[in-house]
Amino acid sequence: MAAAPAAGGTVRGRGAISFQRKAAAGSRLAAVAGTRPSVRHGQLLLSSGLPSLDCVLGGGVAVGTLLLIEEDKYGLYSNLLFKYFLAEGVVCGHDLFVASAKEHPDNILKELPAPLLDDTYRNELAEEATAVKSEDFEDSMKIAWRYQNLPKMEASPTTSTKFGHYYDVSKTMSPELFQSIKWHSFYLPEELSLQPEVKTCNVNSAYARLLQSIQRIIYQEGFDGSDPQKKQKNILRIGIQSLGSMLWGDDICSSDTPEDIHSLTKFLYVLRGLLRKSLSACIITVPSHLIQNKAIMERVTNLSDMVVGLESFIGSERETNPLYKDYHGLVHVHQIPRLNSLICDVSDTKDLAFRLKRKLFTIEWVQDNYLRQERNIYPAGFSYLLKQKDSAWGEGSLQHSTFLMSFLAKATAFASRLVRHSEPHKQTGSGRIRQTAELRMWCYGHRQEAPGLLVIST
């Protein structure tokens, strides 16, 4: 990383590529806008535009690293993350480099979400969020008490964060914010018509052009420290959309045995070399669900620093799953870097989901939602009984535990009969033959069971 040599002595000479400890020089480097030094490994961190994603990535995106987003099926949410990253760059005053083969970068930049800089709006959201939280957690967890002490993800703008901003997806960024920003674009159809030939080095020609372009910008604008005259250091945020798709001239997404399986991996390797050498960070979205040859995705994952996969629920069976009813998709974190230390900042929470709620995009731990519905694991009538004050069915009572045991036993018998005999759930016809267990309330004849209790008829 181009920067001041670390206090511990340099191992390599000028233009050092590897990470170095920046303990002593931390205060000087923090002068770069929009960054903060990490407490764990002393690297400079940038915000990814989404504070909850920053939590997941261990504080933020380190300067000189590559963040790879595996696109969801229709590319909606990965596009959103891409725009958040660029919008954060605009708000922090960083330079931007946007590359795309699909949309013109000018159009991408016109559609960036507007930042929530207005304090009144943030306070409104904060009030709503605290109201929701207080009514949920009044009484402590009775069943899932082990989860109570786990940390909550920071999902709403309750605390003032100087690092990382919140964005409103429904509004676009006003052009005034762009005034002072320097941005570069790479639109593949234009580039192909401009320059006729470029040295390819056995890489796909589109990738080769992109690499040349990035290297030229880094060198000319002095992001690699080659210009000592430049006093004010700035960060270059690079965004590459849908890399590996057919529009880039690569056929790994369309065929099982692609012609050249090494182009994308070579590109990523060289790109990482460029990133390590300069004050920049890169976000790439890859349509990994289209790549037939999974070996390529494994190599791509090994070659990137951070890999986050998005899986949206649109059109999948999970859309109707009650556990996921508040969410729009899942977040899979495949890789987190180990920078300057043996250990990486892996967060303890593993099941992450995202949602687009109240114009805010947040990533949360799925279990939060389950815990809010804790009571719903009981059958309907039983919950009613439990809610009564001083009910004989309260927890700890003998009735409660015997009920639970018999309920569970009958539920499993019911389920196993269904599975074993494939018996229909509904009663067929109006005859008296009842073939399966049903959830019934007995109102005539026989002894009064507790409402909601399963009855198995012969």
Add this chain to the structure above:
Amino acid sequence: MKRFRVNSRCCETPEQTAASWCTISSPSTSELAVRFALWPCSSPSVTITSSRRSCLTAAKERGQLVFLEGLKSCLDLLFGEKEKQSGQPSPLQFISESASNLKALFDFVRTSVTPAGSESWKGPVLLVDDLSVLLSLGATPVAVLDFIHYCRVTVCSQLKGNIVVLVHSNEDSEDEENELVVNSLCHHSDLILWVEGLATGFCKDVHGQIKIIRRASLELTAEQDLVQIYQYKIQDKNVTFFARGLSAAVL
């Protein structure tokens, strides 16, 4: 589950090999170390804590440590100006050429490892950080295996040194080329350090387990390989190893 295997082929003393999680012991005066990192320095294969870094700087100056940084060399190759083509081809030349043999790389290793003239280094150690990256860069598995074979002949047989190689592998990996290289290396190694996560999933106190397999002999004899399994927990600068079942979570 991700696994990292560090294979080493030793000639004389197995104790001299650098295991994957230990810091590099400061090279003794008679050892020449050639470190070959295709990967940026902070990787699980070799750790260099700050106390050792000054040793390594000194070693590099003395000529005891030769370091080929793959990323930098690759950038020079692709974006370097024409004057730099001084006749000596770049070690990573195979990236830009269609002939995917690693001869240039091997030549670089051989010239670095062979003691030249007045230096009296003995027992060279070749450390290869991430052979799997070579496959991603376009080398065929056969070329990679040939390269390792040539290195073995030079470093181990001729110069009585050691080689330590790091490879990545996944349990249900679909990367057949990688698995081919890994299996072949396993068959030819004296010592395999097989690092993997726990079969039961994520745990805060035990980050994974390491299997140390010492081959009794490389010929087909009736002797069993000696297998030892330890579990480890990684801290910021250090790794603690303990026997299975004796982690901090249990004690």
